[in-house]
Amino acid sequence: MIGAGSAGLVSAYIAAGAKAKVTLVEANRMGGDCLNFGCVPSKALIGSAKAAHQMRNAHRYGLRPVEPNIPFSAVMERVHEVIAEIEPHDSIERYTALGVEVLQGYAKLIDPWTVEIALSSGETQRLTTRAIVIATGAQPFVPPIPGIEDVGFLTSDTLWDGLRDRPEAPKRLVVLGGGPIGCELAQSFARLGSKVTQIEMAPRLMMREDVDASGLVEASLRSDGVRVLTGHKAVACGVDAGSKWIEVENDGDRQRIEFDDMIAAVGRSPRLKGFGLEELGIKTDRVVATNAYLQTLHPNILAAGDVAGPYQFTHVAGHQAWFATINALFGDIRRFRADYRVIPWATFTDPEVARVGLSETEAKEKNIPHEVTRFGNDDLDRAIADGSPGGFVKVLTVPGKDRILGATIVGDHAGDLLAEFVFAMKHGHGLGKILGTIHIYPTRAEANKMVAGQWRRNHLNGVLLSLLERFQTWRRG
Template identity: 75%
Template structure:
């Protein structure tokens, strides 16, 4: 029998039973009469009556019928306290497990489909704490018994765990009712059983797991801090190590909350994003884009020209952009906000003490109630033989190394086919370099769908980049003054000569030199934290690239909020870091932006989806701008407008994605986007037209046929 049919049959059976019970309501007198009848049978067929009562009780609880209380009273009256308690304890738990399994079989897939990506976060939390919540609910009899059974069936809690926790959690309440049943002759109503005092007692009992959890947590913390002496008073409320995106936001929030906060930075304020990453790379991309448009000015009705590229002036502009943004992240600004900024390298001496080796040679020690590690990341340099011999550039070193060059690198090899490597390869090609991009994976941009990778590769090759995927670098060297890199591909090797080599194969968290290892904080690949961004020591937290999750500036700032609030106020309330809706963009031309699931991820996770596409080439504004390439691709729940993920490829994709980020974050479907006025002519209309494409594909054909007949009738 199919699930919908089975669900309907069971629902109708339960509804019918409830209707019958309402016509013949069960009460104390009915329970007494039942017990009197069964007492006669029990004298001659004791085992049979016990087994039959057990079976009926199991069926009643499995079907969630409102008879469990009365049958529990009857069990106490019929079998006595201990035998009745044994019967009801097992029968109620077996029946509850039956309802639990029925809900899981009939409804779980449907609920998961409706919740989509949110189901993953919910299930992760319940998988971790489901038994704890179930035990708490079982201790409070005012929580509907059947509702707990059905709701837990929709969670990932294991069946055996559900059974055992239910058996233990319901025992106290069952004992109360069974004991009352032994006095059935004196009971006038249920109110005589569940008095206000008894309800309050159960409510307090329900608090026991929470109190126990706090006590266990306190014991664990005490063990963690064993061997360390906690200061009697603290110099600071918060010390933040690192002044990149995460560190700056942490310090800002702490100062705004009027906490006494110190920000420690060994190098330059603003961190990687301002000095080595987002800001300089986007400035370079802009200059490269202008050069590209000059070459292709005929697309706009102008005379194309071959730009003369004084590379030193391009790099001077990059550094000028950095300088113009620096005041936003400067020592002066943060000092004015109330943050103490120290120039030096911080090392943890114990869980509350930070020693700072100041850049002027002095040393300072501070005690703090909480510490946030926001040390960022550095470029990964692969163990490639000969790499140090030929010399190499990274996103950290290239901006200063190339600053005074009169021309862009002549022959440039970019090692890495991710976002950074692709952005740099395209930009230098547009600025006149002969670029070869090497990627060991089968395609560029491995985190995106294959069609997106293909679009980016085609764009790079159109700009003159020689893209070599599935090529593994195995060695570097110098022969007769000429640098080369050797690549393995398809069983053979080849050498490529170059003048400069940029290594862009990823970034690794900065983990050493901060005293974390001495304190026993795990730093295998990242600074390991829990859901609240706490390390082994709850007062030491981490945010940003050091945690290894989503190495983007905006996610570093996002984590910083959680880390700082938990650091300052975690004794009263803590917040789990929320990663449900994380967008990102790659600023090649065309840009690539994504939020939520890609097609590949949805398939890998077994999530049902359908795809709606809108070709940006049909958009009026894209045509007028001469940027008519690209696509908006939206993944939705089959048959519904709820958005699972969006990928945009095209001009200003990083800006266009924001509307979908908002929609996914707040549960807004494509119909809401379709019903929103978008200014004409703008690129943002692409989002509305994508929503319109979904709506058009989901029009009911029968409704259209009826409308056609209706209008024909109206015409006469």
């Protein structure tokens, strides 16, 4: 396995469990992007930012609001403490104990069965193997804006060390990008004291989500003080008299925005270079070209995770790793197609946005027949009691049937609540099964049952109800 992120670690775990002889090669840090630069540190930052937000808005709970004193360096130190606490799960020691040989260095394919490793010690080692899993992940994409290198910038990979010793959050922060990463970071830094300007070229934030979902996120960001500039294209950067600036364009009008720090969060591109793929004729366009079994041009060389696409999620990387590993070990006996039928994801803004399957926008664009059933959290007892009744649960179903085509949840703990719909879709259960399942009162999970109940009310049999009414009237005499 080349790469010790989610895909590489899961592959190594499965292969070792199957009693294969396994070598895992990592050039940087065990745990890959998710542990060190992405999922883990960003959620730790979000946790601190949310606590500061709750202090400012304590009046919602009958308490006296206070302006939090934010020692930013301590916040960032906590981020690194969280990484360190989770790190043993992905450590060299753990995987060595599982029977995996872990080598730190850069791996390159010499031929389909030989890997050369430039070890961090300076030595070079060659290994021969029956199968190889490419799991090299992705890296932040830096937009080609003139002058961007001159002003300097941070990415989701570099900001955790770059801002670690700052006593205060950046005073004037520009966040390039209106996707999940950009929105999470823009909101968090605004809540921690930065004056944030978020720049997005598209007409709205979070374009992959429905308008009603992204609209709630944008409204929340604005209420937190983020200056959201959608429909604005960054065209130039520069430094004048020691002051950094970025120029944006909207409908032919240009404006300059001065800043102290800038985070480029416009997406991630797979790591494709330097591993010998080109020399072996393995195609690499946006991702490593694979078939349905995650095999490349050479069937014993497979790819999984961000480098393979089509999704860039940690949980999908782990999901792919199972298929890649099983096909690598036993593909000559039986192969398994990677299954992308039910792929969930979430954006951990406040409110959270979680989705699985079709969105309403996609269904309309693709002319897929569907019904929409919606339940608002403003009618959910637990949400009202928690003081956060915003958001909704929206489910798309086959017309006249309860089979779920997709679900979107917006609100607190949306990512957790989505699991019930993921399970239902994966195993072919409809809304009727959810409605017939006991949900604890009062919990947020009741919203899932409520939307199922709303679907049922929308499909009551009018003829049967009329007969029941006549029957009950007859019984009463």
